[in-house]
Amino acid sequence: MPSTVVPTLDRLAFGGDYNPEQWPEEVQAEDVRLMVEAGVTMVTVGVFSWALLEPEEGRYETAWLRRVLDRLHEAGIRVDLATPSASPPPWFASRYPESLPMTRDGVRLGIGAREHYCASSPDYRRAAQALASHLAGELGDHPALALWHIGNEFGAQVGQCYCPVSEEAFRRWLQDRYGDLDALNRAWGTAFWSQRYGAWEHVRAPRVAPMPVNPAQQLDYRRFSSDEHLACYRGERDAVRAHATGAPVTTNFMATTSEDLDYWRWAPEVDVVTNDHYLTAEAERPHVGLAMSADVTRGLAGGGPWLLLEHSTSAVNWQPRNVAKRPGEMRRNALAHVARGSDGAMFFQWRASRSGAEKFHSAMVPHAGEDSDLFRDVVALGADLGRLAEVAGSVVVEDVAMVWDWPSRWALELEFRPTVDVRYAERAEATYEALHDLHVTAAVVPPDADLERLARYPVLVLPQLYLVTDEAAAVLRAYVERGGHLVVPFFSGVVDGTDRVPDGPYPGQLRDVLGLDVEEWHPLRAGERVALSGDGDAPGGSRPPVGDVWSERVRPRGAQVLRTFAEGPDAGHPAVTRHDVGAGTAWYVATRLGVADLRTLLAEVLTAAGVAPRDLPHDLEVVRRRGDGVDLVFALNHAAAPARLPEGGTDLLTGAHHDGAVEVPAGGAVVLRVEHAP
CATH class of the missing domain: 2.60.40.1180 (Golgi alpha-mannosidase II)
Structure with missing residues (x-):
């Protein structure tokens, strides 16, 4: 029997978040019966149970949880045991009001929801770690235990806290990063707008100000905030590991939907990479976004297996219009995650809640109960996953690579950029969809991936890599010299890691490998479009490629011009180029192309790289x-x-x-x- 990514789980993981505390004992007994009928192999328990596990400070009650684990174990169902730190109980906020988070404009957030804590709060960290330690001491040797689940979706609701506690923690973080104020002032370019700092206590959190706050300061605050959440995770993880429970430890990522955590820094800290994904229900092709999320997660797992910890059986409850899944869609969604590397398919949640903010969220057991099409589909999916046991531990075959970078996203979308119409997620999604439509499987890699990792792939695409370090630029050039095909869009390589424009023309560290300079940007007006002309226009007399949002004045310095702007502010100047460097080629696109035109261009790149796009039906x-x-x-x-x-x-x-x-x-x-x- 192949081993899954969860070592003690001998079948693909199938189940969901289980909240028995919401139900009387007789319903809990029925739950186990239905889990066995559905082929459930593992459930997540305890995610939001802090108020029951610690009803008052220092008094723990875990007997009820042990009874739940005993019942599951008797039925042969394994447990992903969560520490409930995502939702401190009301008594905690009352005793430690300074632990509540503060918005950028200085408003303290309240309770009654979840994630109402400041990640820098020492009181919060102490209490969360103490509870994690107690759980591990009490239940770490339980035979049902297969996986530890720390917290829940860190940073999902409060990515950055701007309270005084966070501000002081930010100063300490900066001291560790820069060492002294001279280095900080150089990195932040504080000669601009009279911002030079002469004492650490003068450094503040980048709260709302009369004008946009220093972008380098804002970028560092995003890095700091991601690291503060990571410190919370590490503290609880280490508290659990101190009891030597033996079970692996994880926390659930949100690979493509989290805007606040740099998961490349998080991935080495977990024993198992896991992910939560929910369809954008109103999207025209939601399965493409699902595929991208799965591929990003697999990238975080280094190309190896991972685990889907949450998705939905049907509609969620928090989108503007919560469209239910059509017949067969839940099955395809689950199998798509497994296809792209997950060793299972877990859901939120097992049984639909009767109260609270998520009572209209779908579940494995809906309000309609077991006599429903949805539950019958759940049972059928459980049988399907049972037939796929040999999939466990196998690896996905990848054809090309795409870079994903959270700091580039943060810096790109700050104020005072050339246009509000360039958004990181939009470009990443469009690029991915074009690759998806060419039926090639994309590996997702970090911006600082080493050459040996990149060299596995004949094509590497950088969707809007606005921020590029000198070290990353050197690796990208070496990748091309060794025979790789590098695809770079406009507004890439513009700044270094501190949001500082390097010496010389745009695109900064990438102009050498691209063989060109960019003299000036010409962002387009809303709705304005520019046609492109030249070799490689769409075949058969169809329309030429069209760009929008962006145009720029490109000066080739060795690059070959493939297409020019046929109209607009840069008519007659290069729009698409290629530059042969060593054994490889760097391609540049000086405007925003739609998915269809990106697909045409990437097909040309794939052909040049010797990667044959598969001739398969579109969807x-x-x-x-x-x-x-x-x-x-x-x-x-x-x-x-x-x-x-x-x-x-x-x-x-x-x-x-x-x-x-x-x-x-x-x-x-x-x-x-x-x-x-x-």
């Missing part, structure tokens, strides 16, 4: 996981008509064997087992 998602001597080929049909996959093998979901090709039903899925030489 047939195909991903390959590889184990010892076998490939597991996932084919998920998101379209309303059947789709043909030109590959044969045995479908693990049905047992049917297909020679040479298989028809994937509309809205359906197949998982082919294909033998190959190990």
Whole structure:
């Protein structure tokens, strides 16, 4: 039996957040019966139980939780045991009011929701660690325990706190980072606007001010805030590990939806990389965003297996319009996460709550109960995952790579940028969708990835990498020299790690590898578009590529011009270039292309790099996981008509064997087992 990413779990993880404290004993007994019927292998317990586990300071009550774990263990269900630090109880805020977070404009937030704590608060950290230690001491040897789950979605509601406690912690963080005030002043460029600091106590949190606060200061505050949440996680993790429980420790990331945590710094701190993902229900193609989230998570796991800890069976409750999933969509969503590296599919939550803010959120057991189509679909999914046991531990086959960077996102979207229309997430999503439509699987890598990691991939795409360090620039050049194809969009490589523009023309550290200078930017007016012309226009006489939002005056310094602006402020000047460096090529795009035109350009890059885009139906998602001597080929049909996959093998979901090709039903899925030489 292959090993999953959770070592003591011998099957793919299937289950969800379980909150037995919301229900009487007779319902809890029914829960276990239904879990067994559904094929549940693991549940997450205790996420929001602080008020019950510690009803008053220093008095712990864990007997009820032990009874829950005993009941689950008797049924053969493993437990992902959470520390409940995401939601301190009312008594804590009353006793320690300074632990409540403060907004940037100085307003203290209240209680009655969740995540009402300042990550820098010493009182909060002390209490959270004490409770974690007590739980580990009491339950760390329980036979049901498979995984420790620290907190919940760190930074989801309060990414930055601006209270006096945080401000003092920020000063200490800066002292560790810069050493002395001279270094701080140089990094922040405080000669501008008379900001030079002469004493540490003069440094403040970047609260609301009459004009935009120093961008380098704001960028450092985002880094500091991410690190403060990480310190909270580390404190609880170490408190648990001190009891040598043996179970791995994790916390649930939100790979593409968190704007506040730099998960590249977090990933080495967890034993198992896990993720929460919820569809943007109104999106035209929500499965593409799901795929991107899964690929980013796999990147955080170094390309290896990871675990989906939360997604939804149907509608959520917190989007503007909470669209329910269509028949078959929950199954495709779960299998897509597994296809892209997850060793299981967990949900929020097991049973729908009858009270509270999330009572309209879908669950594995809906308010309609077990006699419902949704629960029958849950049971069927459990059976599907049971048939995929050999998928555990296999790795995803990746074709190309894409950089993902939180500090670039933070810095790019500060005030006083050339246009408000350039957004990091939009460019990352558009770039990813173009790759997805070419049916290539993307690895996601950090901006400071070493050369050996990058060299695995013939193509590397930088979606809006506004911030580039000298070290990263040197690695990118070496990547191209060794034969890689580097794709760089406009407004990339503009600043260094302190939001400082390097000497010389744009694009800073990247102009050498790109073989060009940018003399001036010409952001476009709202709705303005510019056509491109030149070699590589769309074939068959169709329209030429079109850009919007951005145009710029490019001066080639060795780069070959592939397309020029046909109109607009830079008519006649380069719009798309390529620069051969060593054995590879760097490509540059000087405007914002839509998904269709990005797809055309990236197809050209892939062809030049020797990567053949697959000729598959548009919304047939195909991903390959590889184990010892076998490939597991996932084919998920998101379209309303059947789709043909030109590959044969045995479908693990049905047992049917297909020679040479298989028809994937509309809205359906197949998982082919294909033998190959190990």
